[in-house]
Amino acid sequence: MEFFVVSLLNGVIHGLLLFMVSAGLTLIFGMMGVLNFAHAWFYMLGAYVGFTLTRTVGFWAGLIAAPLIVGLCGVLIERYMLRRVHRYGHTHELLLTFGLAFIIEEVIKLFYGDFPVNYAMPPYMKFAAFTLYETNYPFYRLFIGGVALVMFAVLYVLLTRTRVGIIVRAATYRPVMVEALGHNLPLVFMSVFATGAALAGLAGAVAGAFFPTHPNMAVDFGTLVFVVVVVGGLGSLEGALVASLMIGLFISFSAGLNWSLADLLTVVGLGGWAREVGGLLTLQLSTVAASMPFLLMLLVLLIRPAGLFGERQ
Amino acid sequence: MLRSGQIGVGVLVGLLLVLPLVLTPNLMNAAIKMMIAGLFALSFSLAMGQAGMLSFGHSAYYGLGAFATLHLMRAVEGSLVSWPTPLLPLAGAAAGFLCGVAFGWLATQRTGVYFAMVTLALAELLFTLAPTWNSVFGGEAGISTMRMNSWSINFASDTAVYYLTFAWVAVSTWCLWAFTRTPMGRLALAIRDNEHRVRFLGFNTHRAKTLIFATSTMFTGVAGALLAIANEATNYTIFSAQASANVVLQTFIGGAGTFFGPALGAAIMTFFARMTSDLTRSWLLYQGLIFVIVMLFVPDGIGGLISAHARRLGTTAVRHLILPYLLCGVVGALLAVGVVFTVESVHVVMSDAYLVLRRANEGALVPYPLFGRTFNPLSAWTWAIPVVSILAGAALLPLARRLAQRGWSQALQERAA
Numbered sequence: 150m151e152f153f154v155v156s157l158l159n160g161v162i163h164g165l166l167l168f169m170v171s172a173g174l175t176l177i178f179g180m181m182g183v184l185n186f187a188h189a190w191f192y193m194l195g196a197y198v199g200f201t202l203t204r205t206v207g208f209w210a211g212l213i214a215a216p217l218i219v220g221l222c223g224v225l226i227e228r229y230m231l232r233r234v235h236r237y238g239h240t241h242e243l244l245l246t247f248g249l250a251f252i253i254e255e256v257i258k259l260f261y262g263d264f265p266v267n268y269a270m271p272p273y274m275k276f277a278a279f280t281l282y283e284t285n286y287p288f289y290r291l292f293i294g295g296v297a298l299v300m301f302a303v304l305y306v307l308l309t310r311t312r313v314g315i316i317v318r319a320a321t322y323r324p325v326m327v328e329a330l331g332h333n334l335p336l337v338f339m340s341v342f343a344t345g346a347a348l349a350g351l352a353g354a355v356a357g358a359f360f361p362t363h364p365n366m367a368v369d370f371g372t373l374v375f376v377v378v379v380v381g382g383l384g385s386l387e388g389a390l391v392a393s394l395m396i397g398l399f400i401s402f403s404a405g406l407n408w409s410l411a412d413l414l415t416v417v418g419l420g421g422w423a424r425e426v427g428g429l430l431t432l433q434l435s436t437v438a439a440s441m442p443f444l445l446m447l448l449v450l451l452i453r454p455a456g457l458f459g460e461r462q
Numbered sequence: 463m464l465r466s467g468q469i470g471v472g473v474l475v476g477l478l479l480v481l482p483l484v485l486t487p488n489l490m491n492a493a494i495k496m497m498i499a500g501l502f503a504l505s506f507s508l509a510m511g512q513a514g515m516l517s518f519g520h521s522a523y524y525g526l527g528a529f530a531t532l533h534l535m536r537a538v539e540g541s542l543v544s545w546p547t548p549l550l551p552l553a554g555a556a557a558g559f560l561c562g563v564a565f566g567w568l569a570t571q572r573t574g575v576y577f578a579m580v581t582l583a584l585a586e587l588l589f590t591l592a593p594t595w596n597s598v599f600g601g602e603a604g605i606s607t608m609r610m611n612s613w614s615i616n617f618a619s620d621t622a623v624y625y626l627t628f629a630w631v632a633v634s635t636w637c638l639w640a641f642t643r644t645p646m647g648r649l650a651l652a653i654r655d656n657e658h659r660v661r662f663l664g665f666n667t668h669r670a671k672t673l674i675f676a677t678s679t680m681f682t683g684v685a686g687a688l689l690a691i692a693n694e695a696t697n698y699t700i701f702s703a704q705a706s707a708n709v710v711l712q713t714f715i716g717g718a719g720t721f722f723g724p725a726l727g728a729a730i731m732t733f734f735a736r737m738t739s740d741l742t743r744s745w746l747l748y749q750g751l752i753f754v755i756v757m758l759f760v761p762d763g764i765g766g767l768i769s770a771h772a773r774r775l776g777t778t779a780v781r782h783l784i785l786p787y788l789l790c791g792v793v794g795a796l797l798a799v800g801v802v803f804t805v806e807s808v809h810v811v812m813s814d815a816y817l818v819l820r821r822a823n824e825g826a827l828v829p830y831p832l833f834g835r836t837f838n839p840l841s842a843w844t845w846a847i848p849v850v851s852i853l854a855g856a857a858l859l860p861l862a863r864r865l866a867q868r869g870w871s872q873a874l875q876e877r878a879a
Contacts, residue, residue, distance in 0.1 A: 184575055230758060237761045239575065240516055244714055245757045247707060251750030259744060259808055372586055372703055379579050440590040447583040451568060454576050 151282040156401045158281075162290045164397020165297035168390050169352035170370055171377040172304060173345025179384015180321045180341050183231065184243045187250040189374055191346045193367035195219050195353025197257055200268035200362055208271045212354050219350025223343040231342070232335065250367070258364050265363035289359045296355050300348065301390055308386065317341060321384055376446040382459020391457060396442050403438040478628055482621050490620045491692075492736045496729040497631045498688045499709075503716065503728035504638050505681030506709045511718045512642060513674045514654030515570070518578040519585025521705035523679035526561050526588075527554030527686025528696045529599060535607040535690070546612040551630050551687035558683020559676050566675030570668055573657070585706055592698035604697020627688050634681050639721060641677060650674050715756050716765050723765020730764070744805050751801070774874065782872040786865035793862045796855035800848040806832055807848075811839060 174188040195215045202211030226249060234241040270289055277285030308314035320327045320337050328334040357366070377396060381388030449456060482490060502524060509515045534553040537543045569580040592599035599605070615622050641647045649670055652660045661667050690696055709728070716727020731749070738745035760767055810816055810830045819828055829836040837844040
């Protein structure tokens, strides 16, 4: 029971963090068709901006400034780089963001060194929210989850209940028609890209204070955010939330379970044979936890490529 | 009559044949890695450039080729089977082809970004499984073995490995080129341009794409096998998304639209990485900058640039371009000096060693060593170097562009007349 509750809580929080990083990506992807490879690197950039400002101005200032600064980077990248290569196709856009990811990571290494930095939350936030089976559950984890939920709510209302949201959603499906109706489509694209980047930056500033902030934190998330976007369905915010939670829970539960394919085969009486064969059949779920998201992504792509909440276009 | 392309290939082959006579061991090793990278990029570009399938997981077949070869080498070493060393890459080819058929059958059901995602997922699955699957991939340490001598060739020497690699790369390159001339190769181009129409004409495009993908992965397997033979070891990191991305990067720097461009890009970038990684720790930054600049300003890559010149200009018309291109070179050099000086200065000033130095001098900004000299961070002269070179480069850039454009139009006019 203790394992179940703790895994559930950690999985949900991890999933919500994943959602914060991938929410922007799914918007960008769904709308502009740009597979922004650098998205997880925006997350890292947010964490480092947060770290720098925490040292000089303060934690909360960092939390507010990080999304603004990262969003500004997004504006510059969209305006002066992506727009330039747009006419060569999506592959070029993807590869450009890939190169940018390289540059962001190396510039961070240049200034902060190739090791973790000491980015910590303010001491007054360092307390236990509640005690669970004699272990204290840190308040900050709940704070991360709370920020993610607020972010989801704001984005959801913005997209479904406001004029801006209508234009953005319309531009996803009929960009030419939206432009013909007199809306400034390049501006819409730029804003969506900047907002997406800013959201990742916010996620970085919030999560970096709890989880380690180091130059490899982007790579760890790099491909996982794609899994979320694909599984949830391109451009679907709800899909991204559900997929993030699923993957968060998947990882946190499979990390603690020692099941293997051999155990499954025991049910049909083939357990002995499976253990003799060994190899893949006796690998425990806990050791292959990292592979599970990709297996899920593969299955979704092959069975339902539009994703859980995506619409077939 | 020989065409310039054929002459170029002949010269290249001749050069590569005599190269080991003059190379130092370090450069010999670099040459081997460059040829392998070139083959990898060529085989990747069969799927990407010819059939339009952007694979984001080609490292999977590269790695599988390498592991298959290493297992065969271990079996030979343990006298379980007898297999001549020069034919070892066949194991890599078989592994690449079989996995290419299986994975390709799955992946080619999707197109575009979804195809890329399936290939990425497959490669990431291998990358995450390999370190835990000891019996096949040797855990995190990987597996290693020794090259055996066969056919009375001593494979302990680098020269033998060089010629073995060269032979396989040459034959594979010829096969890949010949493939583009077969009906299947033409079909690949047709599928890239309009898959719907090809299907309408009665072709089974799924089967064709699977076969094209598997052909590509087969030669990727050969490249992996050659790497395994050269290194005598490998581990799970060969499957990383970084490795897959590298080949995409090299292919596009070289030019995905041309046949030899990807090999050129791969060879140049491999050489660049090898040379600069010894000199500076920021070499990945420079690599990223080069890549972004190529994507922004040379979207057809180096190969595209060369073929545009070869196709549209005569040899005599090139003289109009010599001066403008010299100026472009000066502009590039000025900008590069500014950027490199800034990056390396930041690197030194932000390092721990400099921090210790500052503490010893009570926090003062003491002069820092760079390029065998010392620079005072507070002196205007130090700042003048990057500022002046970047400003000069930026000021000359429009002029260089205008001159290059004028040179081009003059050259084209002369050609037309």
